Amino acid sequence: MELEEIAKNIRKKIFLMSYRAGSGHIAPSFSCVEILVALYFKILNIDKNNLNDENRDRFILSKGHASSALYSILAKKDIIEEKLLDTFCQKDGILGAHPEAHSIPGIEVSTGSLGHGLSFGSGIALAGKIDNKNYKVFVLLSDGECQEGSVWEAAAFASHHKLDNLVAVVDYNMLQSLGKTNEILSLEPFNDRWKAFGWGVKEVDGHNISKIIENLASLPYTNNKPSVLIAHTVKGKGISFMENVPLWHYRIPNNREEIEIALKELGLDRKEFEEALK
Amino acid sequence: MRNAYISALYDIAKRNKQVMSLNADIGAIVFDKFKSDFPDRFVNVGVAEQNMIGIAAGLASCGKIPFTYTITPFITARTYEQIRVDVCLQNSNVKIVGVGAGLVYSTLGPTHHAIEDIAIMKTLPNMKIVSPADPIESKMATYAIAEIKGPVYFRIGTAGEPKIYDENYEFTFGKGVELKHGDDVTLIATGSIVYDTLMAAKELELKGISTRVINIHTIKPLDKDIILKAARETGAIITIEEHNLEGGVGSSIASVILEESESQIKFKRIGLNDIFCSYYGTHQELKTHSGIAKEDIIREVINLIKLKDKQVK
Ligand SMILES: Cc1ncc(C[n+]2csc(CCOP(=O)(O)OP(=O)(O)O)c2C)c(N)n1
Numbered sequence: 001m002e003l004e005e006i007a008k009n010i011r012k013k014i015f016l017m018s019y020r021a022g023s024g025h026i027a028p029s030f031s032c033v034e035i036l037v038a039l040y041f042k043i044l045n046i047d048k049n050n051l052n053d054e055n056r057d058r059f060i061l062s063k064g065h066a067s068s069a070l071y072s073i074l075a076k077k078d079i080i081e082e083k084l085l086d087t088f089c090q091k092d093g094i095l096g097a098h099p100e101a102h103s104i105p106g107i108e109v110s111t112g113s114l115g116h117g118l119s120f121g122s123g124i125a126l127a128g129k130i131d132n133k134n135y136k137v138f139v140l141l142s143d144g145e146c147q148e149g150s151v152w153e154a155a156a157f158a159s160h161h162k163l164d165n166l167v168a169v170v171d172y173n174m175l176q177s178l179g180k181t182n183e184i185l186s187l188e189p190f191n192d193r194w195k196a197f198g199w200g201v202k203e204v205d206g207h208n209i210s211k212i213i214e215n216l217a218s219l220p221y222t223n224n225k226p227s228v229l230i231a232h233t234v235k236g237k238g239i240s241f242m243e244n245v246p247l248w249h250y251r252i253p254n255n256r257e258e259i260e261i262a263l264k265e266l267g268l269d270r271k272e273f274e275e276a277l278k
Numbered sequence: 279m280r281n282a283y284i285s286a287l288y289d290i291a292k293r294n295k296q297v298m299s300l301n302a303d304i305g306a307i308v309f310d311k312f313k314s315d316f317p318d319r320f321v322n323v324g325v326a327e328q329n330m331i332g333i334a335a336g337l338a339s340c341g342k343i344p345f346t347y348t349i350t351p352f353i354t355a356r357t358y359e360q361i362r363v364d365v366c367l368q369n370s371n372v373k374i375v376g377v378g379a380g381l382v383y384s385t386l387g388p389t390h391h392a393i394e395d396i397a398i399m400k401t402l403p404n405m406k407i408v409s410p411a412d413p414i415e416s417k418m419a420t421y422a423i424a425e426i427k428g429p430v431y432f433r434i435g436t437a438g439e440p441k442i443y444d445e446n447y448e449f450t451f452g453k454g455v456e457l458k459h460g461d462d463v464t465l466i467a468t469g470s471i472v473y474d475t476l477m478a479a480k481e482l483e484l485k486g487i488s489t490r491v492i493n494i495h496t497i498k499p500l501d502k503d504i505i506l507k508a509a510r511e512t513g514a515i516i517t518i519e520e521h522n523l524e525g526g527v528g529s530s531i532a533s534v535i536l537e538e539s540e541s542q543i544k545f546k547r548i549g550l551n552d553i554f555c556s557y558y559g560t561h562q563e564l565k566t567h568s569g570i571a572k573e574d575i576i577r578e579v580i581n582l583i584k585l586k587d588k589q590v591k
Pocket residue numbers: 027028031063065112113114115142143144145146171173175176177235249302303304325349352356
């Protein structure tokens with residue numbers, strides 16, 4: 001299957017599981033679909049039959065609220081069972097609105113509280129250096145998350161310790177919970193901030209899968225430095241009324257009109273939708 | 279409870295220009311009116327809770343009355359040392375408002391559940407803790423804590439809690455409320471689980487067990503009188519909270535009884551048994567899973583009454 005086709009499928013899954021549960025973060029998940037597809041289908045060295053391999057690459061979803069995107073990917077990669085997706089956020093299920101490492105195969109770190117992933121990832125990267133391992137650590141951050149001071153403590157640590165096996169990808173959709181990042185607490189000049197913290201920096205269209213792959217194929221960006229890829233994205237990408245509208249951060253469509261539009265734009269037909277909700 | 283808090287805060291801010299709302303990127307729509315009518319006094323500091331508490335303490339040192347607001351673990355645990363040093367050590371007039379008490383953010387999982395907030399907040403000198411049971415109490419308590427000079431931790435639910443009180447209810451800081459009289463056993467609860475406790479008491483009454491119910495809305499300082507009176511008069515106490523048993527309100531009540539009660543009493547705490555709740559579903563389903571639902575209360579009362587009867591014989 002073409003990667004674009006997979007991304008399209010993932011969006012359908014995210015929508016269905018969130019709609020069924022009446023919970024979850026659709027727009028934040030839609031924002032990072034292409035990033036996750038690129039990572040899981042072309043970049044990460046993970047063997048689904050040996051998830052505890054000491055040499056595996058690590059992926060940390062630091063913006064844990066995009067769990068539905070990650071679960072859909074893990075199902076597509078056969079790391080978790082596809083039918084688990086139907087239990088998202090429901091009684092007796094293990095897939096919550098934020099991922100938990102102790103119970104879900106393929107989840108490296110329990111997240112959901114923002115600003116933890118880069119520190120945790122730095123620790124794994126440092127251990128890799130100490131133990132002479134060749135794995136890489138990828139951490140997906142969101143822009144609002146980068147307002148947490150802890151992110152910058154980790155950024156300073158990683159460059160000081162020359163953790164060139166650490167890669168941050170920022171889902172830079174310029175929106176957070178209550179509004180535009182630039183209006184609430186600007187992170188600009190974002191690229192220069194990372195540079196000043198001693199990181200190699202690249203930027204990319206975060207919905208262009210081949211461009212993302214291109215930018216993650218050769219790492220580190222600069223010798224002896226951690227790398228950060230700033231991915232320019234659209235929050236809610238895939239459903240027009242959600243795109244760039246803060247209100248949709250944590251909201252599930254509930255009226256007929258919204259659902260009709262969503263189905264049409266995601267390429268889901270009514271029957272498929274009703275079938276899936278059974 | 280959340281909306282009741284916000285509308286009371288709006289009303290207070292209208293009358294007192296020093297009152298401010300500081301948010302850490304939480305509170306979509308519900309704060310819109312506050313924000314548009316008092317634009318200088320609403321600050322979304324961004325996703326930066328520790329910074330928010332420090333800023334609030336600075337504002338308070340200049341006479342402002344900041345009410346800081348976000349999801350409970352992020353405003354209590356993430357910020358703990360800022361609250362300790364900037365707020366409590368210096369007795370700063372900062373209100374810490376945690377939304378989402380207990381397991382109410384059910385599907386958001388353990389990172390968002392509030393199950394150890396009472397424990398960590400109550401151990402701070404100068405801190406006071408208020409935990410309303412319903413929207414009316416949330417509203418009245420908001421007015422009351424605005425009058426208190428110094429740190430207050432206000433533990434509120436979200437939306438849709440059933441009503442316990444009517445509009446005439448008068449809230450008194452530091453005074454527990456006897457919601458139902460009874461002689462065989464006393465149930466002492468805090469937060470929205472007071473409602474489940476009342477429902478349990480009604481069923482117990484039908485089984486012939488005369489059950490007293492106390493809403494202990496102020497967790498610190500504790501109303502010792504109402505606790506000791508209940509111990510004396512009923513000889514059996516069960517505490518109920520949506521919180522870890524370790525360090526919860528039940529442990530505070532146990533200390534009071536052990537140190538100061540002269541009566542022989544039977545005692546039991548109901549709460550989360552030192553576990554994170556990695557379980558999903560509705561709020562009710564999580565309560566059932568965690569052993570803190572109405573049925574659990576009823577079962578524990580019956581067990582305790584048996585023990586009490588044995589003791590009498
Ligand atoms: C420490 C912490 N504070 C607050 C929250 C609540 N919260 C969840 S997502 C979010 C902000 C979302 O904006 P952003 O980080 O840019 O992610 P996006 O969804 O836009 O990708 C907030 C404040 C949290 N999960 N963790």
